[in-house]
Amino acid sequence: MWIYEKKLQYPVRVSKCDPMMAKFLREQYGGADGELSAALRYFNQRYSIPDKVIGLLTDIGTEELAHLEMIATMIFKLTKDADVEQLKASGLGAHYAAHDRALQYKDASGVPWTAAYIQAKGDPLADLYEDIAAEEKARATYQWLIDLTDDVDLQDGLKFLREREIVHSMRFREAVEIIKADREQKKIF
Amino acid sequence: MMQDGQVREWRPYVGRWDPCPPILVKRYIVPPNQYIPYQPMNWPQFSIDEALFRGTLWPGLFSPYVPSKT
Amino acid sequence: MTDPNDSAERPTPQGMPPGGGDEAYRRQLEEIQKVDFALVELNLYLDTHPTDLQALRQFNQLAQRRQQLCYAFEMTYGPLMHFGHSFSRFPWQWPDTPWPWQV
Numbered sequence: 051m052w053i054y055e056k057k058l059q060y061p062v063r064v065s066k067c068d069p070m071m072a073k074f075l076r077e078q079y080g081g082a083d084g085e086l087s088a089a090l091r092y093f094n095q096r097y098s099i100p101d102k103v104i105g106l107l108t109d110i111g112t113e114e115l116a117h118l119e120m121i122a123t124m125i126f127k128l129t130k131d132a133d134v135e136q137l138k139a140s141g142l143g144a145h146y147a148a149h150d151r152a153l154q155y156k157d158a159s160g161v162p163w164t165a166a167y168i169q170a171k172g173d174p175l176a177d178l179y180e181d182i183a184a185e186e187k188a189r190a191t192y193q194w195l196i197d198l199t200d201d202v203d204l205q206d207g208l209k210f211l212r213e214r215e216i217v218h219s220m221r222f223r224e225a226v227e228i229i230k231a232d233r234e235q236k237k238i239f
Numbered sequence: 240m241m242q243d244g245q246v247r248e249w250r251p252y253v254g255r256w257d258p259c260p261p262i263l264v265k266r267y268i269v270p271p272n273q274y275i276p277y278q279p280m281n282w283p284q285f286s287i288d289e290a291l292f293r294g295t296l297w298p299g300l301f302s303p304y305v306p307s308k309t
Numbered sequence: 310m311t312d313p314n315d316s317a318e319r320p321t322p323q324g325m326p327p328g329g330g331d332e333a334y335r336r337q338l339e340e341i342q343k344v345d346f347a348l349v350e351l352n353l354y355l356d357t358h359p360t361d362l363q364a365l366r367q368f369n370q371l372a373q374r375r376q377q378l379c380y381a382f383e384m385t386y387g388p389l390m391h392f393g394h395s396f397s398r399f400p401w402q403w404p405d406t407p408w409p410w411q412v
Contacts, residue, residue, distance in 0.1 A: 213294025224357035296350035
């Protein structure tokens with residue numbers, strides 16, 4: 051089971067009312083390499099991966115949910131008090147027509163999230179390399195998102211999230227080494 | 240750029256009839272994790288106060304990002 | 310678990326809450342966020358370095374410090390966690406604002 055904590059992992063600050071940036075940030079909310087996809091991918095892979103890396107998948111998956119909440123917070127703050135004219139000018143008119151300011155699991159182009167984003171091959175190496183690739187793609191996405199805004203406070207939160215992708219990628223790389231070394235370790239113990 | 244030697248550059252081919260002013264240099268980042276096969280034990284750490292704002296506890300994994308406008 | 314000062318400390322449902330969300334709240338929360346972040350980092354590290362005794366000791370020390378910080382925070386601002394992982398005063402404090410995205 052999971053326990054909710056009533057706090058963000060990192061203090062998110064947004065200093066500019068910029069609904070268009072909210073639209074772009076959806077890439078990490080409901081996009082293929084976004085935080086929702088990441089969390090669900092890692093949780094799902096746990097059931098078919100060697101026991102030694104289940105803990106890591108559980109922990110990184112859980113941290114991804116905290117990142118999903120940070121992205122949601124950014125989107126929420128960027129749209130909360132924007133008026134209809136601003137939303138329209140930001141390309142969110144169609145979104146407003148169907149959802150008002152409600153969040154939607156869609157990417158920056160409005161494509162709805164799909165379970166097809168969740169890769170699980172059942173082979174530990176294939177799955178872990180998938181995870182490493184997902185982290186690098188998310189890192190790149192954060193770079194392009196940082197480029198798209200001049201709000202230094204928003205950039206600060208996005209830089210935190212970008213750095214987390216680098217650390218996760220490192221840990222998945224180590225998990226690959228653990229999987230590769232398993233035969234020799236059995237001899238030792 | 241203050242990116243600790245993590246930036247790589249390459250020069251895209253410039254076509255004679257390209258419609259836009261050419262971007263002469265393209266840059267990408269190679270973060271430090273790419274050179275570490277397995278994190279060694281007893282690595283130096285950022286202080287607890289600093290780590291949160293760096294996004295990592297480990298200076299050896301820190302990768303700054305400077306936004307580009309091009 | 311009732312407290313005579315209870316109603317004075319409770320955030321008002323509408324408008325700016327006097328406790329939750331102000332500068333002192335943010336500062337105290339940030340102290341927890343700092344320690345919790347180091348715990349996340351050490352946890353992921355230990356997942357792939359289970360025999361690093363020094364990191365394990367640091368993890369356990371910080372886990373203890375987090376308990377103290379959270380206890381102090383919750384005395385002023387109410388429960389950080391649900392389902393019995395935090396205590397509540399009367400009346401039930403869990404639904405009180407601010408929620409994390411409102412801060």
